[in-house]
Every structure is written in structure tokens, then in C-alpha cells.
Amino acid sequence: MIPEQVVIDDKSGLMTPNTGRYRKRLSELRGLFQDAQVLEAEIRAKGDPVVYEVIEYKKGGSDLFFGTTAILPGKVNAEYYMTRGHFHKRRDMGEVYYTRNGAGILLLESPDGETNVIEMRPGTCAFIAPNWAHRSINIGAESLVFVWVCSVDAGHDYGQILRTGMRKIVVEREGKVAVLDNPSMVP
Ligand code: F6R
Numbered sequence: 006m007i008p009e010q011v012v013i014d015d016k017s018g019l020m021t022p023n024t025g026r027y028r029k030r031l032s033e034l035r036g037l038f039q040d041a042q043v044l045e046a047e048i049r050a051k052g053d054p055v056v057y058e059v060i061e062y063k064k065g066g067s068d069l070f071f072g073t074t075a076i077l078p079g080k081v082n083a084e085y086y087m088t089r090g091h092f093h094k095r096r097d098m099g100e101v102y103y104t105r106n107g108a109g110i111l112l113l114e115s116p117d118g119e120t121n122v123i124e125m126r127p128g129t130c131a132f133i134a135p136n137w138a139h140r141s142i143n144i145g146a147e148s149l150v151f152v153w154v155c156s157v158d159a160g161h162d163y164g165q166i167l168r169t170g171m172r173k174i175v176v177e178r179e180g181k182v183a184v185l186d187n188p189s190m191v192p
């Protein structure tokens with residue numbers, strides 16, 4: 006393994022070089038948003054738009070890897086575009102999110118249902134403590150771009166959040182960003 010420089014474009018999240026990337030389109034995020042009917046209408050009207058893209062730099066044998074996530078601006082009804090959200094498989098492993106562009110909310114949830122909200126704007130760095138589920142939400146008019154760094158062993162556990170959602174949702178209400186109780190959360 007040799008050290009290497011990686012160039013990151015803050016506006017788009019493009020990383021050069023990178024070792025992998027994937028996109029999530031609206032049709033792959035069914036069940037995530039409150040309004041399933043509007044989601045289907047948006048898929049038809051906008052040709053299944055990209056919601057977010059993840060680009061990573063991972064080298065075999067290293068303990069760390071890093072990457073970027075770029076969430077496009079958009080909403081499904083009043084609910085802002087967001088990532089799926091996950092715990093790490095290794096609950097003892099945290100992560101760092103360093104925001105480079107746009108405006109967002111990092112929504113965190115502990116296993117006993119405690120919520121924590123961290124503002125994301127260029128220059129802010131979020132410490133995601135171990136054992137907190139995390140989802141990022143783009144509340145602005147530009148792409149929300151952040152750099153993340155974590156252990157290669159951390160892994161993803163999507164199960165619980167895919168099943169039940171998170172306790173809070175982030176929506177536009179009367180022209181403002183509002184963090185509300187999730188009405189469809191099974192208690
Ligand atoms: C990795 C991490 C990020 C997210 C990415 C997409 O541990 O937190 O790289 O994986 O922002 O979010 P999810 O994976 O929740 O769809």
C-alpha cells in the first residue's frame with residue numbers, strides 16, 4: 006500500500022481517484038418517504054431522478070476508508086431528500102461527516118429512541134458517536150455534499166430503520182424546515 010492524494014470537488018462530491026460509486030434513485034427508496042403516492046408520481050414525472058450518490062476510496066489492507074455523499078436538492082411532497090439511514094453493524098464504531106457544500110440536517114437516533122440533530126453546513130464536522138443511527142437530509146437548494154471517514158469494519162445495518170423508520174421526519178412547513186415526530190412510526 007502506498008499513500009496517495011485524492012482530489013474532492015466540493016460542489017459535486019466527485020473524488021479523483023476513487024474505487025467505487027453508486028447512485029440511489031427515487032424508485033430504490035420506496036417506503037422511505039411518508040407520501041407513497043407523491044413518490045410514484047415524482048418517479049413518473051421526473052423519470053426516476055437520482056436522490057443521492059456515494060463515491061468511495063477504499064484500499065484493501067487499510068483500517069480506514071473514506072468517501073463523499075452528495076444528496077441532490079428535492080422533496081417528496083413536503084419531505085426533503087435524504088439517505089436511507091443506518092446503524093453500523095459494528096455498534097462500537099462511529100464515523101465522521103465533514104460537510105463541504107449545501108445545507109442539511111444530520112438526524113441521529115440511539116437504540117433506546119433518543120434523537121439528536123446536528124446542523125450540516127460547509128465547514129461543520131459531525132462526530133457520529135458509536136451506536137447512533139444516522140441519516141442525512143438535504144434541506145437546501147443546492148447539493149448537500151459531505152466527506153465521511155470510518156473503519157472498514159463498521160459495515161451497515163439498515164434493518165431496523167427500513168422496517169420502522171426513524172422517530173423524526175424533516176419536512177418543509179410554512180416555508181420553514183421542521184423536525185417533527187414521525188406519524189407512521191410504530192410505537
Ligand atoms: C457510511 C455512511 C455513509 C452513508 C451514505 C449513504 O457508514 O454513513 O457513507 O452510507 O451517506 O447513506 P445510507 O447508507 O444510509 O443510504
Ligand code: ZN
Pocket residue numbers: 091092093100139
Ligand atoms: Zn455510517
